[in-house]
Amino acid sequence: LKICRVLLNQHGGGNGVAGALRMMSTSPHAGGVKNTTKKNSLEDSLKYQDYFGLQRLFTVKDLFDARVHLGHKATALEPKMTEFIYGTRFGQSIIDLNQTTVLLRQALNFAAHIAYRNGIILFVCRQPQLVHMVDRAATECKEYSHTKAWKTDVFTAPNLTFGQEIRLPDLVIMVHTKENNQYGDHRAIIDAAKVGIPTIGIVDTDCNPNLITYPVPGNDDSIVSTKLYLNLFVKTINIAKQQRALDNSS
Amino acid sequence: FDIGVQHLANMMGMDHTTMTQEDIDKSIEYLFPSGLSPAARPMMKPPSEIYPRQKEAEFDAQGRPYQPFFYTLTPDLHMRLHSLRDNIEAVTVFGERLKVQGKRPDPEQVLNAARLADSRWINIEELSKLTLEKLKESDYNDFINVLDRLTSLPFSYRVKDEIFSYRIFEEETASKTEAFIAPQYDEEGRAFVEYEGRRKTAHAKVRVTKPGKGLVTIRHKDFPNHPQDLGYFFGLKERLQIMFPLQFTKMLGLVDLDITCHDGGASGQAGAVRYALSMCLRSFVEKSVVDDMKIIGLLTQDIRVKERKQYGKVSARKSYTWKRR
Numbered sequence: 272l273k274i275c276r277v278l279l280n281q282h283g284g285g286n287g288v289a290g291a292l293r294m295m296s297t298s299p300h301a302g303g304v305k306n307t308t309k310k311n312s313l314e315d316s317l318k319y320q321d322y323f324g325l326q327r328l329f330t331v332k333d334l335f336d337a338r339v340h341l342g343h344k345a346t347a348l349e350p351k352m353t354e355f356i357y358g359t360r361f362g363q364s365i366i367d368l369n370q371t372t373v374l375l376r377q378a379l380n381f382a383a384h385i386a387y388r389n390g391i392i393l394f395v396c397r398q399p400q401l402v403h404m405v406d407r408a409a410t411e412c413k414e415y416s417h418t419k420a421w422k423t424d425v426f427t428a429p430n431l432t433f434g435q436e437i438r439l440p441d442l443v444i445m446v447h448t449k450e451n452n453q454y455g456d457h458r459a460i461i462d463a464a465k466v467g468i469p470t471i472g473i474v475d476t477d478c479n480p481n482l483i484t485y486p487v488p489g490n491d492d493s494i495v496s497t498k499l500y501l502n503l504f505v506k507t508i509n510i511a512k513q514q515r516a517l518d519n520s521s
Numbered sequence: 522f523d524i525g526v527q528h529l530a531n532m533m534g535m536d537h538t539t540m541t542q543e544d545i546d547k548s549i550e551y552l553f554p555s556g557l558s559p560a561a562r563p564m565m566k567p568p569s570e571i572y573p574r575q576k577e578a579e580f581d582a583q584g585r586p587y588q589p590f591f592y593t594l595t596p597d598l599h600m601r602l603h604s605l606r607d608n609i610e611a612v613t614v615f616g617e618r619l620k621v622q623g624k625r626p627d628p629e630q631v632l633n634a635a636r637l638a639d640s641r642w643i644n645i646e647e648l649s650k651l652t653l654e655k656l657k658e659s660d661y662n663d664f665i666n667v668l669d670r671l672t673s674l675p676f677s678y679r680v681k682d683e684i685f686s687y688r689i690f691e692e693e694t695a696s697k698t699e700a701f702i703a704p705q706y707d708e709e710g711r712a713f714v715e716y717e718g719r720r721k722t723a724h725a726k727v728r729v730t731k732p733g734k735g736l737v738t739i740r741h742k743d744f745p746n747h748p749q750d751l752g753y754f755f756g757l758k759e760r761l762q763i764m765f766p767l768q769f770t771k772m773l774g775l776v777d778l779d780i781t782c783h784d785g786g787a788s789g790q791a792g793a794v795r796y797a798l799s800m801c802l803r804s805f806v807e808k809s810v811v812d813d814m815k816i817i818g819l820l821t822q823d824i825r826v827k828e829r830k831q832y833g834k835v836s837a838r839k840s841y842t843w844k845r846r
Contacts, residue, residue: 391585393592410589410603417592419599420659425592433732438584440592517609 342476355488388512390441597652718797725786725793729801733777742783759791
C-alpha cells in the first residue's frame, strides 16, 4: 500500500521521502501551469513536487496555534508513535511538528492529486463531537462522508450491501482514527487496507499508525485542531478541482 | 395523462385547462358505466397517485454518487439529520447572541409541550416511506433524539417548519362505533334508542324511551304476546344486573324499557340486557357520565363464551384421572 510513495519516489533516487522530493522540480506558481495541455496534464502534474501550491496553506505556527502538538499522557503512548514524539512535558507527549508538517504536506498533496483525477474521497469519523464538522466539510468540497456505525461489508462486499455495481472510494480521510468508545481502532482502516484503498489518517499519540497509508501525527481531540485539518483538506480538494477545470479548459 | 385529459375534455365538451380531478372522475363514470365494485372500475388519475415513488438515479456516468452520504446506505435520512444538526447549531448561536443582548424567547412561540400536544413524531414506517430507505431501529432512534434535542432549544421555533414537517397530526381517534346512537322519535314524540346486546349465546333487544315513568316490559321472542315486568327474571342477581346501569346513571324512574330476549339462560340474558341498556343510555346522558360508565365496564361487551371440549380430556380443561399403571 505504499504504491503512492513509490510513485513519488520514482522521480528521485534519494533515500527516504525528503530525498525523493528534493530531486523533483519546484512547484509552479498558483493559478496553474501554462504549458500543460489536456492530453498530458495528468502526467505533467506528477513532475512537480507541489503542483497545486499547497505549501502555502499552513505553517508550523498555524499548527502550534491549533494545538496540534499536544498528545495524550506519556503513559498512554503507543510504542509505534515514539518516532513522531518530540518529547514530554508535564507528563503529556508532545508531537514533533517538523515531522507533522512534512507528512501533512505529503498527505494534502496526495489528496489533491486524487481529487485532480476525479477520485472519490470518503471522510470517515466516529467521534460524536466531530461528526457534524466532518459531514459539513465533505459537503463543502462535494465529496463523501461516513459518520455512522461502520459495516465491514461496505468495502469488502459492496455488491451485497448496495445491491448493485458501485464505485468504491479512491481515498479515505480520517480525522480521528478511533471508534467512538476511544479504545478500538476504526474498522475502516483495516477494510480499506484489505480492498486496496489508500488512507490518510490523523494519528494521535495513542493511535496505531500501521495500516494507514499517510499517517499524520497530530492532536485528534481538540476541536480547534480538527477544524484546522478539515479546513486544509477542503481547501486542497477545492484547489485541485479548480486546477482540473482550468487544465481541461485550456 | 395530460394528453388523455385533453382528449377527455374534447369528448365531454369541457375545457381541459379548467378540468378538476372530480370532473375527470365524473366523466369516466359517465363514459364507462360499470356494475363492478368501485376498486375494479376504470379510473383516470395522475401518475403520481398510481405509480409508487421510486429512488432516483444514484450516481452519474463516471460512477460518482449524487448524494454525499451514499456510502452510509441511508443517504436521504443522513441528509435530513445533517440539516437538523445545522439547525441545532444555528439556533444555539442565535440564542446565545440574543442572550448577550438580554432578549428572551417569545413565550407564545416557544415549542413547549402545549404546542406539541396534538401531534406526534413520525414513526419508523412513515419515515421509511419518506426517505425511500430501509431503516433500522437505531437509525430511527438517533433521528428522533436529534429532533427532540432541536425542539428542546428555546429558539427552536425559528425552524418550526422543518420540525413540524416530521410531526403527524392525528385527529381524535374516533372509535369504530359512534359515541352515542342518535335517538329516533315515536308517534307521541318521545325519544327512543334501540340496541341489541349479546352475552354467552343470549340475545336481548332493548328499547329505551326517554320521557318515561320507569316502566319495564320484558318478553321472550318466542312468546311476543306474554310481556312481563322485572318478574321475567326469577333471581335477584339477574334483576340487580339489569337495574345497575339505571342506578349508576341516575335514570331510575326517568326512562321506560322494552326488552325482547331469546336464547341463552337467565344470567346470560341479564348480562345481554345490561350491556344493551348501557349502550342505549349513552344517548341520554352527559359525556362525563359516559366516560365513567366506560371506566366501570358497563360499555365493554363480555365476549367470554363456553370453551369447546378437547379430545383426550373430559371437558375443555379437565383431564381424565391419571393412572400410574
